Amino acid sequence: MRRVAKPDYPSFARELGHEGTSAFLVELDAAGKVLSTHVYETSGWSEIDEAARDAALRTTYNPQVFRCRPVAGTYLFRADFVSS
DSSP, X not given: OOBOOOOOOOHHHHHTTOOEEEEEEEEEOXXXXXXXXXXXXXXXXXXXXXXXXXXXXXXXXXXXXXXXXXXXXXXXXEEEEOOO
C-alpha cells in the first residue's frame, strides 16, 4: 500500500458503544486502482462496516507484482473500531 486511509469512527456508533473489526477484500487492477470491495468479515454493525469500506476505497494501493510486472490482484483491508 502507498497510503492507508484511517477509517472515520461514526460518532453515534462510538457513543452507543458499537465496536468491532471489519475487513474487506479489495480487488485491484494492474495499476493499483480499486475495482471493487467485498465484505470479508463484518463487525456486526452496518455503520462501522461502511466506515471501513469507505477507508478501503480512500486507501491508495500498489499493484501486485508477478515476474517483475504489475498485475491485478487483491488486498485484505482490515479496520478495528474500539471506543476509548
